[in-house]
Amino acid sequence: MDVLKSAAPSNFCDTCTVRNRAICSDLTRDELNALNGIGRQRKLRAGEQLIWEGDEAVLVANVIDGLLKLSSQTSDGREQILGIAYPSDFLGRPFGGSTPYGVEALTEAQVCVFERRDFDRFAREHPRLEHKLLERTLSELDRTRKWMLLLGRMNAEQKIASFLLQVADRAGDSDTGEEDRVTFDLQLSRQQIADVLGLTIETVSRQMTRMKSQGLIDLPSRRTVTILDRYALEDRAE
Amino acid sequence: MDVLKSAAPSNFCDTCTVRNRAICSDLTRDELNALNGIGRQRKLRAGEQLIWEGDEAVLVANVIDGLLKLSSQTSDGREQILGIAYPSDFLGRPFGGSTPYGVEALTEAQVCVFERRDFDRFAREHPRLEHKLLERTLSELDRTRKWMLLLGRMNAEQKIASFLLQVADRAGDSDTGEEDRVTFDLQLSRQQIADVLGLTIETVSRQMTRMKSQGLIDLPSRRTVTILDRYALEDRAE
DNA sequence: CGAAACTTTGAGAGGGTTCAAGATGAGTGG
DNA sequence: CCACTCATCTTGAACCCTCTCAAAGTTTCG
Structure with a gap:
């Protein structure tokens, strides 16, 4: 029995509640295992910061559960929330550059974190993942632009x-x-x-x-x- | 002479001034020829509309020359400009959905237009192009979010x-x-x-x-x- | 039960809008 | 080349929405 179990190694993607909605949704079993190998799950308390504004982008993440905010501050400390991340949303800035906004948990939250360098390499080798990420980013850009009309007018x-x-x-x-x-x-x-x-x-x-x-x-x-x-x-x- | 000419068919990408900066920049000669086959250049006068707000997205484009605005309007007709497109920028909404903003030339402009369906298919078959588009979209999202702080605070x-x-x-x-x-x-x-x-x-x-x-x-x-x-x-x- | 955090309510001030008129500049035809 | 027109820009005055500052009320949690 134990032998059989180890033949199919456990994988936290198996139990992931956003498995079919996040950017990983188009990956094969093998690809998922590989991705699983470079990621780790992390729990955040409400108010805990995942990424700091202006930091060099060192990690990216998928939201599994909970709500997070992306926000930026004026020099005199007033804040503007740039977006709310829901389960299955992707966080962070792949492919170079710094993250020009902070990411903080609004509720208790569960995220699936990757070192950016690992993720970048994996993404470049898996076009289906990049495609998912592209679709997601395009939608996010649409949503953000819609918000600009609200803020401005x-x-x-x-x-x-x-x-x-x-x-x-x-x-x-x-x-x-x-x-x-x-x-x-x-x-x-x-x-x-x-x-x-x-x-x-x-x-x-x-x-x-x-x-x-x-x-x-x-x-x-x-x-x-x-x-x-x-x-x-x-x-x-x- | 004529025979030699037709052996290397002319291609408007050859003379394109944004050839090395736009999303096409990583394509091989063959790929470029293929892309060339589905696109066409178009000239816009200042004030001419390329895409209408809310339209189903039927075309996408690269900006070759000139300035264009992306904008949206409130129901009472007040406008918010969501972004300015410069040469080498990409316009439009690939992969389904409607374009939730209008695109209009601010100056006389030259664009390289594709039917969205053609472009979508081509992109899915050419991961390097999708990667370029992804990097560009991520940058655009960063820039847009930065603008939100300005509008809101x-x-x-x-x-x-x-x-x-x-x-x-x-x-x-x-x-x-x-x-x-x-x-x-x-x-x-x-x-x-x-x-x-x-x-x-x-x-x-x-x-x-x-x-x-x-x-x-x-x-x-x-x-x-x-x-x-x-x-x-x-x-x-x- | 008491303290701390958050929310509501009030009064006053100020920044940006609105409405209106005048100035400037570009294009046109005599 | 100059008048004329039209669009654009500037300037002014009054108003109003939102912010600021202040205090009271409510909820939460130790």
Whole structure:
């Protein structure tokens, strides 16, 4: 029995929950084993930093579980969140250069980490992996550009409404019922929401309170939102 | 003579000025011929639209010469420029999906256009091309994220200063002399600068006039800027 | 139960927008 | 070459949204 087991060596990819969604999804069994050989899993506590802004990029990673933020700071310490990484998302900057933003866990998180040099070499030898990474990067670029319109041209109300709708869609699977009455967890503090939207914490708070008093949303707890009138909310978002 | 000529068929890549910088740069002679077969050159007048926002992505392109803008609009018609494409940059959205932004020539421009389906197939068969495209997309994503910090967290003065420094660096080769006295052409109208920075035309105008009166810059003509005190300008940028 | 962190609420100030008018410059045809 | 026109840019004044500063309220967690 033991002999049989060792003939098929254990591999943490086997139990990976994002195995079919992350960039590894097109790899063969052998390729997966090779990749497994250069990576390691790592657990992060909420608030723990994985990559520092401006560091030479020494590692890249796949998100397995949890939420992480990519962020950058002005010289006077104000922060802008550049993106939120969800399970199956790819983190870091392969192929040279430094990472121009920091990566920090927002919740407890599980990531699959690679030394960048190892990953770079592996990627160059496996075009299917590079292709997956390319598709992912193109989508991320689209999403980021869409966010620029929000940052550059929307007022506070539009920003909050867009944000709530986006989080609702992304966390969508959770609650349901009628189409326009969804409850979901924000996962972010008011300060973090402000840092995503380029606002202050007070403005975020006021806008959300206002939307609640207008019956667009409900706020059952600090980090929970119920959308009561999705249609009206979409109206405010544009 | 004619026989010899036809043995080495002419190929517009041969005379391409961005041949060694664009994503085609790693291709062999044969590959280049194949790519040449599916592409065509196209000339655009200033203001001409190459891709419309929200269109299903039917074509992609390399910029050979000129400047183009990627931009998106709010429902009430206000515009946000998401990026400027320079010669050797790649345009469009390969591998499915629609292009969530419009592409329009800012100056007279020359592009090398491909049907997206043709390009997709070619790319998948040529990993070196995909690799180039991946590196380029990763760089573009970095640049775009850097811009988010500007849009979300900087005031008008910081935005203008950052913008002028960035244009100066990108157009850098032109004039010179001392290190901190560069003259360059903006290529953009005040309105377009406003659309890049998420400001109004009036704010852009006021800030630039103010910087001129403070001796940071000079404005020899409407679209020309001279940086008189680069150090001070860098100070304003942060 | 008490302290610390986070959120809400209020009042006031300021930066950027809006609306409006005037100035400048480029292109056109007489 | 000069007037004329149109688009672009500058300047001014008033307003408003968001920020700032401050304090009170709420939740969380030891």
